[in-house]
Amino acid sequence: MGTADFAVYLIDDDPGVLKALGRLLQTAGYKTKAFSSSEAFLDEHDPSVPGCAVLDLAMPGLDGLELQQTLAHQAADRPIIFLTAHGNVPKSVRAMRAGAVDFLLKPVKRDDLLQAVKRAANQDRLTRRAYAERKTIHALLEKLTPREREVLTHVIAGRLNKQIAADLGTVEKTIKVHRSRMMAKMGVRTVAELVRLTEKVSLQPRLPAADLA
């Protein structure tokens, strides 16, 4: 069952299909919103609102695949379920590669659709959770001074204080101070915890020039 703020965006050029799919999803407790074209959907799209999109592959104007691409460009990580009248292997491969949740054939069975939507909802929830986490981590990183941030990149690369000090051209003691402040600001006690955090935001460890060589 859907969550209170989760919405399913239905996009299909056929009003009959739109209405019927909306009705079906509503019986499963989902909120739905119908759009008769990709353009209409994009005009109103708010990536921050939780939800997934159910797209018809073939539509006048922007078709399903083009809409998927446009969303990807906008970095709007909206889970997409494709619906199509005829299975077209190249198109389905392209869709799945681009991260589609599912590729369903019309006419679609209730269970298949609901399962796909459920998966999409899950994915959306996870994405949104990860997004929120990353947002917190970024906020923590924002609080660091440039020097503490520099030290952080060295720490997650597994360098010793002594080595860091040598690299940065300072004394070990200073590094120690920066390090402890940094760990406090990030809210971690161990290097392992710090590494897990920074990995989530894909922060790259600073490797010494020698190691790189």
Place this chain on the structure above:
Amino acid sequence: MSWVDRSLPVARSIEDVQYFLQITLLTFFAYLISAELGFFVGTLSDKIFAPFWPPNIVLLSALLLVRPGQRWISILAAFSAHVIAETRIGMPVFQLIAAFATNFAVAALSAAAVQRQLRERPLFTTFHDTVNFIVIVGFVCPAVVALAGAFVPILGGSAPGDFWNFWTQWFASNALGNLTLGPLALVLITEGRHTFWSANSARQAEALVIGALLVVVCSIAFDRSAGQITHSFLPALLYLPVPFVLWSASRFGVKGASAAILVVGIVLIWRSLNGSSLFLTGTPEANVFALQAFLICLAIPALLLGSSLEEARQANQRLRQDEERMAFVAAAADIGLWQYNSRSGSCWATDHCRSMLGLQEDSPVTRDAILSVVHPDDRAFVHDAIVGIRDAEVPAEFRVVMPDGQMKWLLANRSINRDASGTVLNTSGVVTDITMCKKAEAEAEAQRQELAHLMRVSQVGALSGGLAHELTQPLTAILANAQAARAMLAGKPRDLKNLAEALDDIIAEDLRAGEIIQRLRTLLKNRKVEAEAINIHNLIDSTLHILNSELISRHVKTKVIVAGDVVAVEGDPVQLQQVLLNLVMNALEAMTKTDTRRRILTLTSQCINDQIEVSVIDQGAGIDANDEPRLFDAFFTTKERGLGLGLSICSTIIERHGGSLSLRNNADGGTIARFCLPARCAKGG
């Protein structure tokens, strides 16, 4: 040279000798005998002498019969006979020569006149020729030569004051000879000797009966005692032989007429010689002249009647021959000839025409008999064609049912004959059998239909992907609605209002699916072409519906600009839709390489002077100038997988609807395919 060739002149000279002897002897003896006969008649009675001089006819016949180069022989032979005969009765030499000279002159003049006529056609076959003969041979020649002939008795010692009496005698005897014995002799000469013997026995018997009756009737009519009893019956008695003379003339022509006159003359002479004739009332000269005048007066109308009947008979025969020839030619060309007389309501038809119509050979051809074999559906129309109500310019095609039940198609070309007031006098014409033609036409038409149908099927096949998509939409909606309804039933509380809406939508979507299938079925069906009133705009809508998925998947936008009028076209909706489908598909395929933003398909329609003009405009590459002349050729294609039949079939379909299809390059790039159809354009709607 072979010996045969050398022997030819010898053979001819033997023939020549035989011929020489023949004519010499024949002319000699005929002249002699006829001269003796003339003298004999003259000696039998003191009240009459020979009313004409038979040797003159012998001379005339000899001149006409004998080959030009050898006429002198016959003249010489005749002269010798003349000398012998005249010397025997003691005629002086001068008189004898003068007599022969005048006799020869009249014969030669007459022969010349007859010969001129003979060059053109047989004697006495036209009324005109006979009149000429009577005037020239019967009157002018004897009259002229009589001026010399009258001197012969004067040379013999008679009184010169009697010149005109002698002239009259001389003229009358020659005129009578030429008018009675002359024609008979000439006809027998020109027709050959076998005239009588080659005739069938019935005609021979008829001739003999007429002859016998004439002898009897003349014997009674010219009997002196009969005339003496009462003179008021005299004219009637003189008319007694007339019916028999006319009978003979009407049955046997000129030869019959002159033979009858000869019989009358012979009987008359015979009665006169016996002294019991009506004509023996005065001097021998007067008696003979009366007799001659009577016979001449009787001969002239008989000859004229005989010749005009002969002319009519020959014209009739020619007509019959022409008719037979025409009928034969017509039958050989498999053409039937017919005529209908509006006044009498009678019909005439050649035998071949009857057999074409399947009529019995011995049954009479009537209008009703013809109409009875005509196919019931064509009967009214054929009736109008026969009686001339229908215009002759349009050949009438109709069906007839043969006795064996088979149907035949006939074509009648007619001409209508009207009088000054425009009333139809008769209609006539020819009938040709066009069954094979019709059969071939029907086969060709069936093949065209079959081909058009196959093309439709292949078109639908090419569209199958899009059409499946089109059909899947309502199916998706139906399934989703049904499953929603099912879920609603399980829910508590049941949302009945929403449930009813879902069911309503199921019904609507199902109908929509049905419509799509119906459209396809119509296209796929191989049915007979049926003309009906079509709204061309509905047809455009329906076509775009069928192609909806195709348009979407090809990223083509459509623009439809239709005339605001209600446009009704008479035609077959399936075939016209096929044309639209084909033209739109061509347009879509032409735009495969066009930039997506420029892929616009424009459909326009407008009414111009009772014509609807529909254009399908694309934004493709246009038509290559090299391809242009071959666009409508069968099996010509520029597509990789095309058959090259699409445009050819479209063009045929449009032409059969009385319109035209054309393709040309658009000024803004791309192609305009345009067809015009006769239409009723009404303002409004």
